[in-house]
Amino acid sequence: MIQKPRGTRDFFPDELEARRDSEETMRRAVSRWGYREVATPEFENLELFTLRSGEGIIEEMYAFQDKGGRDIALRPELTAPVLRMYVNEAKVLNKPVRWFYFGDCFRYERPQKGRYRQFWQFGIELIGADTSSADAEVIAVGYDLLRSAGVRFELRVGHLAMMKSLIVDLEVDIQKKVRGCLDKRDYGALHEVLPDTGRADQLTALIESKNLDDAFAITGAIPEEERIRETFAILDAHEVPYIQNFGIARGLDYYTGCVFEAFAENLGAENQIMGGGGYRLAHLFGGEDTPSCGFAIGFDRVMVSRGEESPRRPVTVAVVATPEGRIDSIRVASAFRKAGVRTITDLLGKSLSAQLSQAAKHADYVAVIGKREVEEGMITLRDLSTGEQKQLTIEDAVAGVVGIGVS
Structure with missing residues (x-):
């Protein structure tokens, strides 16, 4: 008997109908905000992903040479392909460009609960708007999508300028170690990396700050202060519930400004269900330096989080x-x-x-x-x-x- 490849799944009709129901609910929700769907190839030139993430990512990918000797990879995520599509074919569109996507991705990693070698992402990219209103809209869309899909979650919102202002003068290697400690909330290790106890205490206090005034009292005046305050004020106007978190450290080499994450209430250790923020990728792929903001949602985790909820099905x-x-x-x-x-x-x-x-x-x-x-x-x-x-x-x-x- 030939088995399915490791890290993949078969879906029977009941399960697939439940997935299609959630997918359609999320499509309707994002469409209300003016985002329209795009699709990219399931395989791309390998360079598209190494330009962004370095050669080390090849070990985590399904990468191969085709019969013409070209280096190809099954896509491990969808942001880079969508930005490649924008640079290739859509630079002349009126800004901002509002796109969303839904598709399967592939990563060669050890399968475990909630992690598969073939998995699905749902996400949006807002391209060509560099304002607090744009940042807040993307976060609000992410909140609306998860809420519409029936997920119970906690949304955390921050801005990288706060943390960067406290570590910008450190050596690059030290910055990476600091970010690792902050990501894991390992304050003991943080004090070992930073013999300067005062700086370690500042970073700890920033992460634990409960409001913007407390956070800026720690960092002092920074150029981004007005934009950060505007972003949070607009989020409040959108009536999006969130927790202020200036300790979001993952993706610091990638994101450029606002960052946000959502964690489902019932997924255990693997509970991050959405991540996103502001970034600039277009110039890496031959385009102009273009501000963008977006997020990706782990669709498989959405389905696990929803549990046994029965989908509406046709009579x-x-x-x-x-x-x-x-x-x-x-x-x-x-x-x-x-x-x-x-x-x-x-x-x-x-x-x-x-x-x-x-x-x-x-x-x-x-x-x-x-x-x-x-x-x-x-x-x-x-x-x-x-x-x-x-x-x-x-x-x-x-x-x-x-x-x-x-x-």
Whole structure:
């Protein structure tokens, strides 16, 4: 028996329908903000990713040479491909450009709970706007998406200028060690990296600050202060609940300004479900230096966080028939399908009782066509949830079921 590749999954209909339901909910939510969907190839030139992250990332990727000797990689994320697409084909569009994406990505890493070698990302990129309003909108969209998807989460918002102002004069290697300590909230290690106890205490106090006034009392005046205050004020106007966190340290070499993360309440250790911020990538791919802001949501974690919540699914009608009604049953099924109703019929020549038993496992309604129904030009429509049944014309039966819509 040939098994599926390690780190991948098969999805049965119930699970896939739940995923499609969440996906569509998130698409509708992001569309309300004016973002439109784009799609990029599942494989790109390897250089697209090494330019951003360095050669070391190759060990974590599905990278290979194609038959023409070109270095290719399955995409490990979607921000770089979307910015490559912008530089290649969309630089002349009016700014800002509002795009969203949904797609599968691939990373060669050890599979574990919540981590797969093939996984899905949902995200947005706001390209060409360098304002506090743009930063706040992206954060608000991320909040709206997760809330719409039914995720319970905590949103943390910060700005890298605060931390950078306290470590900018340190050697690069020391800065990296400091960021590692802050990311892990390992204050003991932080004091070992920074013999200057005063500086370590400042960084600790910044992370633990509860409001902007306390944070700026620690950093002193910095050029970005007005923009930071504006961003938080606009977030408040959007009525987005968040926790101030100026200790977000991951991606400091990548992000350039605002940063934010969301953590789901019920995912255990692997609970980060969204991450994003302001960045500048376009110039790496041959474009102009263009301000951008965006985020990525781990869609697989959204599904785990939602748990066993049942998706809305289309109402299903099973058309069953005696031998006398089989030909008429085809026309009845066709009428339901033309009206957009999911409809199933017997293909194995089962008895009426066997058909009814099978229908009870898969359908919400049963349309029965027997000898009497054929003679009278009617059908018997049974609601399987209540047991109630009525003899109706095909038109009335279809109209009744269409009015139900979803279950």
